[in-house]
Structure formats: structure tokens, C-alpha cells
Amino acid sequence: MALGERIPAWFLGIDAFFELLSIIAIVLLIWFSYKSYKLIGEKKYFWFSAAFGIILLAFASRMFMHLCLYFGWTDFIGKVLHMLSWSAFVYVVFFLLAYIILFAIAMEIHDKKMMIAIFLLIALILYYSGNYLMIFQYIAIVLLFIIGWKYFEYYWKKRNKNTLLISTAFSFLCLSHIAFGLIAFTDYLYALGHLFQLIAYLIFLYFIIRVWKK
């Protein structure tokens, strides 16, 4: 997570490593969906790759922050502290935008104006909330729970093992935000949140490998 959060010292560096592994899965998802978009030319593939592209940007900025903390580049951080505090908000907005796009894809919502309005409304609420990091976690939990549930319903209908994998991955992402949302209780939840997130992206990675072997 961003600066100012309760990051256990022993977990510094490990979080950046977890994020690097997740980035590999995200890059493959982007590559695959963008390749599909180029071949088929349907916008939904573009939006799908855009959602994960935005997640990639958010992950990369977060990993950079964690590496700064791990290597003790505090002078550097000090100089750009103001920028970093802003980047934390930008990171939250990136994630929110990506989750809203994935939500629209899963729920088959095609009304772009409505989705833009929802995104702006949530972004404004976050900005004026006073604790945007926590509010973001709760919003992410709701969005990911609905996405995970929708894919589970889809799996139940189709009995497609790959869809079960997708549903499980989104459920783990939801669990990770639950852990991050409860971080005030114990620092260990920060590590647990990262672990859940890693499991989610490893499931995506396994899914991509399965598909690629076809």
C-alpha cells in the first residue's frame, strides 16, 4: 500500500517481490486480450486489456514506492513526498477505474455515460472522504464480490473450469481488500492481503498458461 500505512518492516521487499510476480500475470492478461482485440476488433477486448493495463500502472507505481522504502531511499522519498502522497491517490483512482471497467464487463453494462458518472461520483466521494485509502478498500470489496459472484453464477451455468478459476481469482482479490480494509487491527493483515492478492494473480497466470496450451 502507500506511504503512511502500517507496513510491517519484516514484510518490506517481500511485498515488492509479490507485486513483481503479479505484474507478470497482468502483462500476460493484457497481451492476450489485446491480441484478441487486434484479431477480432471488438471493443470489449480492448476495454478488458485497458482495465488490466490500468491495474498494471497502479501496481508499478505501488511497487516503486515499496522498493523506495525497502532500499531506504528516504531522501529521495522526502524530496518527492508530496508527489508520493498524490501518487497514492492516483493509484487508488487507477484501481477504482480498472475495477469499474471489469464490473461493467462482468455485468454486461454497455452504457458508458452511466459508468463514467459512477466512476466520477466514487472518485469525488474518495477525494472528500478524509480517508480515501480505507473507503477505497470497502468499495473494492463490494465491486469484486459482485464480479466474483457473477463469474461463479456463470460457472454454475456452464460448468467451465476456466470460469471457476476466474471466479476464484476475483474472490481472492476481494479477500485481499478485506484484509487491507481491516489493517487497523493488526499489521499481519497487510501481509495476508498481499498474499491473497498474489494467489489471485497466480490463478490468473495458471489460467493463461492453460489457455495458451490449447
Add this chain to the structure above:
Amino acid sequence: MSERRSKFEIIFDILKAIQDKGGKIKPTHLLYKSNLSYKRLQGYMDSLMKKGLVEKVEEGKKTKKNKIVLTEKGYEFLANYNKIREFTEAFGL
């Protein structure tokens, strides 16, 4: 997440029909093979040509009959069809 033949599957059926004919097919044969109405097939053909998956060529010096030809991108689509289908089905795209 729909039940009927998706746009993606229809594209595959059209391209596969062309491939099965050696990469070149007459429009009338394609109409029969694709199981689509003339109007719908025309819409798909315009879209596939725009995407560069097929192209129209004229054959025969005197008769100048049109034929639909599968492009390299079209062959690439067919080669990757199973992967894209798995991906599409899993995410319900």
C-alpha cells in the same frame, strides 16, 4: 455470456468455411456454408474486410468473378481460435 452463436463464433465459421475451400471461396458458396442471411453475411463481410481478415479478389479475365480470400491475419485468427475462445468463454466476453 449469451447462449446463441456469438459474433466471435460466426466469424470463425465464416473463416473456417473459406479455409476448407483452400483459402478462396465464391460468395454464393460462403452464403450457403455460413448459414446466414444474405444481409447478415454482407454485414460480416464488410466487418471482416475492414479488420483485414479477408479480402475480395476478381478472378477470370473475361468473367471477372468475385472471390473471397483469406488473408494472413485471417489464418492467424484461425490458428489462435481455440485459445481466444477459451479466454472469451472463461471471462464471458
